[in-house]
Amino acid sequence: MLIDAHCHVPHAGYKKDVDSIIEDASSVGVSKLIVIGTSISENEKVIKFVVEPKHANIFCSIGIYPHEDMDKSVEELREALESALALSEKIVAIGECGIDVSNWQGGRSIEDQIKIFEMQIQVALDHDLPIIIHNRNGDAQVMALFNKYHGSKLRGVAHSFSQSWEVAQQYLDLGFYISFSGMITYPARKPLLETVAKVPLDRFLVETDSPYLPPQGHRGEPNYPEYVKIVAEKVAQVKEKPFDEIADWSYKNTCTVFNKLS
Template sequence: MLIDSHCHLVHEKYKESIEEIIKDAKKFGVEKFIIVGTSIEENKKAIEASGKSEKIFCSVGIYPHENIEISLSDLKKSLEENLKSSKRVVAIGETGIEMPLWENGRTLDKQVELLEMHLNLALENKLPVIIHNRNGNEEVYALLKKYSEKGLSGVMHCFTSDWDYAQMILDLGFCISFTNIITYPKKEQLLEVVKNIPMDKFLLETDAPYLPPQSLRGEINYPKYVKIVAEKVAQVKQKTLDEVSECSYQNTCKLFKI
């Protein structure tokens, strides 16, 4: 069995219904899905979608450059309301650091403030956090170290850094999640992480509709392709597909308590 631990099934790119996407994914052994929120609007849609099936869970969070016109306090209130509205919310995020800066996006200082708000909220509600990190290794690590000492847990989604950084994140008690980026060419540094990571510390995801496998570059990604991530991990770690699937399934269930 497989879980797509991070997907965006309420994205406008999908013309199919969520029910159709899930039915298709099941043919590939994908049994559970975590729909990840990135904005006030998407959080509401993710919660609504999670009510359609016992196989669907969700998270709520604000992406580094979303809802920039709304104050930090109001964003927190919105997330708190999300948490009160549904028991299908199993994590806070995705949130983190996105560099270089977007035009009209948040400054690095504002991104750090936003991230810290999420980390506090996760601690207050005893939920894991889903971290987005693009070129923000230093800032992300500093905050995760601070909050992991208070008991924070979570996952570094779509990991793309090297083994040295991976070890730093793992030492904080966090998990690391792999996408189909591991199937792309010239990713030796990332494959070293795949090879070395303990079997109880990794998750698998698609980040669909983004990041399709190498064989489908340029197309829309779907949760069913998490099997391709699993196959690549199995190849690199010299394990069977069943071993990788079972470990990632159990790791995800343990982290998100699903």
């Protein structure tokens, strides 16, 4: 069995209806999904989705992406997260949150991104929840914040990990888990395979980040939670382990880090 540890169901970017997405995933052994909120409105949407009785095996994380809800102050965002947290026991983490240095049009400054990220770290600590980190070109900022919280109960996942083994080791040293997406199947991302090969078996997760980041063979199409199997197959191939063993480890690791999953 597998868990897609990070996807954006429901989302307009998919080209199938939600019920078929879930059915197709479960038909290849993906029995649980963690759906990710990225803004105040998306957080409300994912919470409504996971509390539906037919979605017993779907859980969510709520957070503010570095460039979402630009018109809100840090305090307003904190209050929005706090009130959303009261709505469901199926919220298993805070995030995705973090640092995104890219050519995003009209995004937040690095300074403001750090403030919003740190507020979410604090919310996660206050609620004893793990965080899901989005990090695009923000290694320095993420690590500086980590140093500040060293010795705290800060824990979580480096989502869609795309950095070097050196960076992976820093996450691992802090007790974080490394989550691999379809990116590990891209020929241009070959250097990533060093981390896939070296990450301990009890410290990695698999995810799709669908509808984004389709694996090789499906590029140019929407990605789907069922393709998390392709990610796990790639991990198995690189680690030279049987697929079932890799699937079992990723399942167990996901349940360990998101300890409210059941």
